[in-house]
Amino acid sequence: MLWITIDRSLDIPLIRQVYEQIRVLILNGDLQSGEKLPSTRELASELKVSRNVILEAYDQLLAEGFLVSQMGSGTFVADGAFLKEHGGIPSFHSTDWGEDKNKGHNMINFRSGIPALDLFPRKIWARLSLAIWNEAAPSTFGYDVPEGRYELRQVLSRYLLKTRGVVCHPEQIVVTSGATQALTLVSKLLLSTEDSVIIEDPITSDIQTIFKALGSSLYPIPVDEYGIKTSLLPSHISPKLVFVTPSHQYPLGGVLPIQRRIQLINYSRKTSCYLVEDDYDSEFRYEGPPVSSLQGLDPERVLYIGSFSKILSPALRMGYVILPSHLIEKCRKLKWFSDLHTPSMDQLILARFIEEGHLERHIMKMKKIYKKRRDFLIHCLKTTFSNNIKICGYSTGLHLIVEWKECHFSKDLLDEIEVFGVKIYPVEDHAIEKGKHKNRIILGFGHLTNGEIEEGITRLNQAMYSIKSRTSAT
Template sequence: MVQYGEGSRRTGATRRIYHSLLNQIEAGVYGVGDALPSSRSLAEELGVSRTTVTAAFDQLVSEGYVRVQQGRKACVASAGRVSQIAPPDCSAIPARRLSAYATRAMALPPNSTAGRPPLKFDFRYGDIAAEDFPKAPWRKALNTAFLRHRDRLGYDDPAGSRSLREALQGYVWRSRGISCDLGQIIVVNGSQQALDLCARVLVNPGDGVVVEDPCYAMARNVMHAVGANIVAVPCGAHGIDTTRLPEVSDIAVAYVTPSHQFPLGGVLPAAHRQALMEWSMAANAYVIEDDYDSEYRYDVSPIPPLYLSGQGRVIYVGTVSKTLSPTLRLGYIILPHPLVEAFIECKRIADRHTSTFEQEALAALIETGAYERHVRRMRRLNAERRAVFLASMASAFVDHIEIVGTTAGLHVVVWFNTISCRQEARFADIARSHDIGIYPIARLFSSPSDERAGYIFGYASMSVDQLAKGVERLHRAYLGFIGEGGPPGGQGSDNGKISTVV
């Protein structure tokens, strides 16, 4: 019920009068058409102001129980609550069919851990340690954005605030060597919206879409949802195998992670990059470059983005989810000129624009240098985490594992030599029962590619102490899983095998 009155006392009296009159109407004390006491007489009888009684009458009128006519007393218009009316039987009415898009989306395998109870040692990739977030600089930047004088509050440019696009224009030049016009940059709600826009703008049902195998599941899913024909191209130690690209007919786009293949960690060599671009030109297809964690290179120099040799065929996707937080939902696309207008209009239809206040806060962080200082700090912290995690795994599991993709990013892939791929999900369940989160890699492949069980381990969300303890607990769970006797061959002093795929 809507509450009236200037204070809690008047509000309480209004509520009591409302319920009293409603109960009497429902009980039949006042039937339909019967006149109710006047507001003046009720006020005198109850010892309250007439305003209080009038407020109760107004609520009954607004809900349709009472009718008021000028010059006459209020009378009862309806005798029962809407909630007391039996709902119609809808079982015989056929449900309206879902759209083809919704049907395809609903058929996709579940890909989220949202809503699950938190784990003490969770190696989920994509999570960032809460204590790493630059709370004070972000709060200052956000407060400045909130307090900045505006003549009005209205819908903003779907391409993004000019201040953030200008800041990003400078940032991608400094960090990735990308030179682009301001108009080529569109701010999006994370890289996932960037991929969704690519699918909606460039892909029709039945079109071919090339993806890596294995592939980031949410990229593949967004293409499935629009009805694309997925063409999975195997990845080797150095990323996508360009010798196995499909025939050029009916291919709309290719989705790749050339600077750090997800999840295996390979880097696409120059010759393969050239081959990919030649293929895209022949196929008249665009290439989506997801540069999701380019800020994190440890043992090698930064890898130039594919965009630099893209000949106007590359759509570059960047995000701050791996540097600031995935909760912010801030990302950006750099587009070839012919695509800009279409992307802007589809972004406008999707959500008008990304949150302006958060865009301005991020712009301020970049403009003042605070963002890049934070990135350097994050690189140091995660290099420490990476070193502790790799050392702990090598010490605990010795030669019973192989780790790949260790030179960059915020995750690695661990292959367990003593666990078969058929036992992959089972061991993940056992680990969860020990309060440990590990995530099978099989779901990222179009078909099984290795007889061993493999898992993606993210290490950016825990402290170095937690990482070491988490590995120790995982090793205990592992010993129990493979048998009381321990791994074949027993413990030894040799280091575990670690592949530095770059």
């Protein structure tokens, strides 16, 4: 009799359980070519299941060629079904697929770039969603154009001119599934293997990875409290693009002044390269209005990338890139080859959300909340760590930088801090030229309540005090 077990507590159908176990026995060679299987009645009786379960499992194995049936003789294992070193049925664990390992462990996570997800305007979004789904023409449910719905691109062009000084026609916008896809498209659009890319240093490691994946050579330019140091732009190379975050440098937080912006424009004209502007969270500026875009100074030289991940929610997967007119058609083709188009219904909902003024009202509301959280975080840091730290990069966005006078945040130190239930992020992880930012950390605050912020800083202090005491004792 076959060595098969049935587990009725599983969600897997009985037919599938029988089929899979016989299949594996054949692949592994435990059931060999020409070996006869029990009759369907015998196996059903042995496993205490309906005969139909065994019949359907056998039929599936016959259809896939694992078994052969001989009239009047029975069912046999087919020739050639043995697979050497077959691995059997793999087992998967949720943590293997990037699930948050801190979830459910009471971890205070100061990760940057996460908005207050609990304050997403879900009632308004649900109302607009219901209306759009009810109103949409049948054609809306078909394949769409790769550059995105005209309704969203038209609304976006007006909104960005009003709030960011971005100069463009709706035709210049390609809607993407987030800023990451936008930057990936731009990279494929402009770069070939071994092309030079000038990039801020430090800059988010994800962006470095995107450029490196295409075989590009990164030429890092240091940043200071005002952003990229344009006086260091090289004259001895011919870059294809310069990547910048001028309205809120990531991670150090500088805002690029007009003099350096003009230097960048002149450099791009002189070297015939493009400027790629990532405008990831500049709407949340706490001292004065948002800074105007670099794109508005030279729309034919600057490619502008934006998204709604930090304004609204990363789950929307909605971003865009604004292109010079001569690059539009090629980008449309790249987007089509990538994923055909971004989900149409979500685009229409977002267009209505912006058009009715909900986005601007949401930003104004969240600016007040984020400013209070930022101010409270600064208060906790100053109260707890006194003169041992310097706080910078806090005029805009959802994170700030803390610089310690006498502390280097090595991986071992960060791991020890995490034991106390708080997770912080070193600037050094985003540095291309290593060794210059070992005493700096990034603290995100947008998604944390004041209570969580206070508890997180308390835990950080406890961790650093414990580590210092232990080090001093040795």
